Amino acid sequence: MWTPERRGAPPLTRPSALPTLLLALAAHTAAAAGALTYPWRDAETREWLVCSQCPPGTFVQRPCGRDTPTMCGVCPPRHYTQFWNYLERCRYCNVICGEREEEARPCEATHNRACRCRPGFFAHAGFCLEHAPCPPGTGVAVPGTPSQNTQCQPCPPGTFSASSSSSEQCQPHRNCTALGLVLNVPGSSFHDALCTSCTGFPLSTVAPGGPGAEECERAVIDFVAFQDISSKRLLRLWQVLAGPEAQSLVAPREGRTDLQLKLRQLLAELRGAQAGALGARLLGALREARLSGLERSVRTRFWVH
Numbered sequence: 001m002w003t004p005e006r007r008g009a010p011p012l013t014r015p016s017a018l019p020t021l022l023l024a025l026a027a028h029t030a031a032a033a034g035a036l037t038y039p040w041r042d043a044e045t046r047e048w049l050v051c052s053q054c055p056p057g058t059f060v061q062r063p064c065g066r067d068t069p070t071m072c073g074v075c076p077p078r079h080y081t082q083f084w085n086y087l088e089r090c091r092y093c094n095v096i097c098g099e100r101e102e103e104a105r106p107c108e109a110t111h112n113r114a115c116r117c118r119p120g121f122f123a124h125a126g127f128c129l130e131h132a133p134c135p136p137g138t139g140v141a142v143p144g145t146p147s148q149n150t151q152c153q154p155c156p157p158g159t160f161s162a163s164s165s166s167s168e169q170c171q172p173h174r175n176c177t178a179l180g181l182v183l184n185v186p187g188s189s190f191h192d193a194l195c196t197s198c199t200g201f202p203l204s205t206v207a208p209g210g211p212g213a214e215e216c217e218r219a220v221i222d223f224v225a226f227q228d229i230s231s232k233r234l235l236r237l238w239q240v241l242a243g244p245e246a247q248s249l250v251a252p253r254e255g256r257t258d259l260q261l262k263l264r265q266l267l268a269e270l271r272g273a274q275a276g277a278l279g280a281r282l283l284g285a286l287r288e289a290r291l292s293g294l295e296r297s298v299r300t301r302f303w304v305h
């Protein structure tokens with residue numbers, strides 16, 4: 001029971017301005033159970049009273065009087081109180097979700113609005129940062145969450161990831177024989193196995209321009225472009241093939257995968273420009289780029305038998 005500390009004048013009866021639901025009973029019951037109270041000095045009578053507090057979601061609409069309990073009012077829209085309180089008004093829901101955030105909990109009478117990072121972002125030191133992509137050669141081990149960055153792992157043997165992605169896992173290499181094809185270049189952690197239907201190895205047994213010649217030329221191109229050699233060597237070959245005017249076009253620090261794709265594209269263009277002349281051009285370029293080991297294996301595999 002709420003109890004005034006001393007008796008005085010009869011309590012005021014102030015008209016209630018807000019048409020709010022009155023929770024006096026709840027407050028009253030809580031006070032009876034020994035719940036939270038607060039000291040309150042009645043403005044008119046100057047006497048100290050012990051008023052019960054108001055529960056979460058409400059505020060003190062009218063403090064208790066000598067003979068009346070605290071009158072609690074429900075928080076108006078866009079306002080809240082999270083705890084038992086003796087606030088004269090509810091707090092404004094002042095949390096605004098940022099550009100990289102979304103609402104995790106809307107503003108309600110008992111709590112402020114709460115935000116979390118939008119999909120694709122995670123919280124770090126008070127900011128929402130983008131989930132990092134896993135670079136080529138690595139795949140997603142654990143996808144990022146609103147609270148944690150992406151976790152990457154190097155692609156284990158037999159798998160690859162050719163792209164930079166925050167969602168893709170390492171994919172198994174395709175099985176050329178199971179597809180009824182021939183393995184042209186084994187897969188690495190950076191690229192898939194490259195298959196071909198060119199069964200005319202060595203290429204000299206395929207009539208130039210005849211059926212199958214195009215597929216076999218494509219196989220030579222893949223074979224050269226996706227050799228497991230350093231970026232420096234790949235770049236040298238690219239420069240020899242592209243000609244002197246292209247020397248400055250490629251930044252040396254470009255990733256190897258990009259260089260391989262560029263080299264493949266360049267070889268495909270050379271093939272298109274001069275049908276049947278690719279072989280001689282390629283072997284010459286390999287020699288000029290001092291890639292004698294690769295020149296040898298290209299000859300062995302595709303030409304000399």
Ligand SMILES: *[C@@H]1O[C@H](CO)[C@@H](O)[C@H](O)[C@H]1NC(C)=O
Pocket residue numbers: 175176177178
């Ligand atoms: C590829 O497929 C063939 C036949 O389907 C199978 O014998 C072989 O083990 C497979 N290779 C790999 C690496 O899975």
